[in-house]
Amino acid sequence: MKINVNEQGHLTIGGCDALELAQNYETPLVVYDVAQIRQQLRSYQEAFKQQQISAVVSYASKAFCAKAIYQVVQQEGAHVDVVSAGELATALAAGFDPQNISYHGNNKSLAELDFAIAQQVGVLVVDNFYELTLLQSLLHYKYPRQTIQVMLRITPGISAHTHEYDQTGQIDSKFGFDVNSGQAEKALQQVLQNPQLDLIGIHAHIGSQIMAVAGFELLVAKLCQLAHAWQQKYHFETKILNLGGGFGIRYTDSDEPLTAQQFVEAIVQTLRKEWVNSDSELPQVWIEPGRAIVGNAGVSLYTIGSKKTIPHVRTFLTVDGGMGDNIRPALYQAQYEAVLARAPLAAAEQTVTVAGRYCESGDVLISQQALPATQPGDILAVLATGAYGYSMASNYNRIGRPAVVFAEEGQGQIVVAREEIVDLMHLDQDYVKENE
Numbered sequence: 001m002k003i004n005v006n007e008q009g010h011l012t013i014g015g016c017d018a019l020e021l022a023q024n025y026e027t028p029l030v031v032y033d034v035a036q037i038r039q040q041l042r043s044y045q046e047a048f049k050q051q052q053i054s055a056v057v058s059y060a061s062k063a064f065c066a067k068a069i070y071q072v073v074q075q076e077g078a079h080v081d082v083v084s085a086g087e088l089a090t091a092l093a094a095g096f097d098p099q100n101i102s103y104h105g106n107n108k109s110l111a112e113l114d115f116a117i118a119q120q121v122g123v124l125v126v127d128n129f130y131e132l133t134l135l136q137s138l139l140h141y142k143y144p145r146q147t148i149q150v151m152l153r154i155t156p157g158i159s160a161h162t163h164e165y166d167q168t169g170q171i172d173s174k175f176g177f178d179v180n181s182g183q184a185e186k187a188l189q190q191v192l193q194n195p196q197l198d199l200i201g202i203h204a205h206i207g208s209q210i211m212a213v214a215g216f217e218l219l220v221a222k223l224c225q226l227a228h229a230w231q232q233k234y235h236f237e238t239k240i241l242n243l244g245g246g247f248g249i250r251y252t253d254s255d256e257p258l259t260a261q262q263f264v265e266a267i268v269q270t271l272r273k274e275w276v277n278s279d280s281e282l283p284q285v286w287i288e289p290g291r292a293i294v295g296n297a298g299v300s301l302y303t304i305g306s307k308k309t310i311p312h313v314r315t316f317l318t319v320d321g322g323m324g325d326n327i328r329p330a331l332y333q334a335q336y337e338a339v340l341a342r343a344p345l346a347a348a349e350q351t352v353t354v355a356g357r358y359c360e361s362g363d364v365l366i367s368q369q370a371l372p373a374t375q376p377g378d379i380l381a382v383l384a385t386g387a388y389g390y391s392m393a394s395n396y397n398r399i400g401r402p403a404v405v406f407a408e409e410g411q412g413q414i415v416v417a418r419e420e421i422v423d424l425m426h427l428d429q430d431y432v433k434e435n436e
C-alpha cells in the first residue's frame with residue numbers, strides 16, 4: 001500500500017499530518033485524500049478518452065455520501081447515481097445538477113419517484129414491474145405533460161467472481177428484470193408503449209470488488225446481443241449501455257486490482273467487436289464506480305486503548321471505533337491493513353488482532369496485523385476504508401458516527417460533523433403510560 005510520510009516520519013493524508021488531524025478533530029475520524037478521489041475519477045474519464053469513445057462516469061454515491069463528495073464529483077465533470085431520497089436530497093443540497101443524477105433502487109416508493117420527477121432527475125433506472133406501474137400512474141395523473149428519461153435495469157445472468165453478498169448480476173438476484181425468462185422484454189414492451197417514458201439506455205450491474213475483466217466482457221457482449229435483438233424486433237435503438245460499477249481496489253498488499261485503463265480497454269474492445277455488424281450508432285458507455293473512486297482515498301484514524309495478551313493465543317489491541325464505523329470485516333470478512341500513524345514505516349515488533357470497542361466478539365477490524373511497539377493513546381490508521389465504511393456506519397451501542405475530514409494540499413476540513421450523544425437522543429420520546 002502506498003504510504004506518504006512527512007519530515008517527522010508521520011503518516012500524511014492529503015498532505016496533512018495524521019497525528020495533527022487526530023488531535024484537532026479527535027478520533028475515530030475518517031479522512032479522505034481529495035486529490036486521490038479526483039485522480040480516480042480522471043483515470044476512468046481519461047481511459048475512455050484514450051479509447052475515443054463517448055462515455056459518462058457516474059459515481060455510485062452509496063459508497064460514500066456527503067455533500068462534499070457530490071461537490072468534488074461535480075467539479076470533475078462526472079455524474080452521480082443515487083438510491084434513495086436521502087442520497088438525492090444530499091446531492092441537491094450540495095448543488096449537484098439534477099440532470100446528471102441517475103436514480104436507482106429495487107423498491108423505490110411512490111414518494112421517492114415523485115420527488116425524483118419533481119426535482120428533474122436526469123435518469124430513472126427502472127428496476128421492476130411494480131415500479132413501472134407506480135411510475136406510469138404518477139406520470140399519467142400528476143405529470144401528464146412530462147416525459148422522463150429512463151433506463152431499464154436488466155439481470156444479465158452473469159456471476160461476478162466476488163463475495164456472495166456482492167454479486168448482483170446472477171439470475172437469482174433481487175435486482176432488475178431477468179433476461180432469460182423474458183421479463184426484460186416484457187418490460188421493454190411496456191416502456192415503449194408509454195409516450196411519457198423516453199428509454200435512453202439499458203443498465204446492468206454484475207457485482208462489486210471485481211478483479212478481472214472477464215465479467216465485464218461477458219456483460220458487454222450480453223447487452224450488445226440484447227440491443228441488437230431489440231433493435232430488430234422493436235426498432236428500439238439504445239443510446240446508452242450502462243455497465244454499472246464493481247471495479248475492484250487494493251485493500252491489502254495481496255490484492256492485485258486492475259487499472260481503470262485495463263477495465264475500460266476490455267469494455268470498449270468488446271463493444272466495438274460486438275457492434276461491428278450493426279448499422280446503428282455505437283452507444284455511449286456509462287459506468288458507475290463507487291468503491292474505485294473513494295475506497296483507497298479514505299483512512300480511518302483510531303486511538304489505541306486497551307491491550308490484552310492471552311498467552312499462546314493472541315494479543316488484542318483495542319481501538320476507539322470498530323464495527324459501528326466499519327462493518328465490512330464482520331459482514332464480508334473484508335481484510336484491511338493498518339499502520340501506526342507516528343511511524344508508519346517502522347519495523348514490526350508484534351502481531352496483534354485489532355479489535356473494536358463494540359459489545360460483540362465479531363467486532364474485529366483486522367485479525368492479524370504486524371505493528372511496531374504501541375502505547376495507549378497512539379493513533380492507528382486503518383487504510384483503504386473510504387468505500388462502504390462511513391456509509392454503512394451504525395449507532396450500535398449508542399455510539400455516534402465519526403467525523404469526516406477532506407484533506408487536500410495540506411489543508412484539512414470537516415465535511416461531516418461528529419455525531420454527538422445529544423444527536424443520538426434527539427429522536428427519543430419519553431414513554432408515559434396513560435392514567436398514571
Ligand SMILES: Cc1ncc(COP(=O)(O)O)c(C=O)c1O
Pocket residue numbers: 060063081104168205207208209244245246247288289290291292387
Ligand atoms: C447499480 C449499481 N451501480 C454501481 C454500484 C457501485 O459498485 P462499486 O462500488 O462496486 O463500484 C452498485 C453497487 O454495487 C450498484 O448496485
Ligand SMILES: N[C@@H](CCCC[NH3+])C(=O)O
Pocket residue numbers: 062166168208209328332387388
Ligand atoms: N457494501 C458492499 C458493496 C455493495 C455494493 C452495492 N450493491 C461492500 O462493502 O463491499
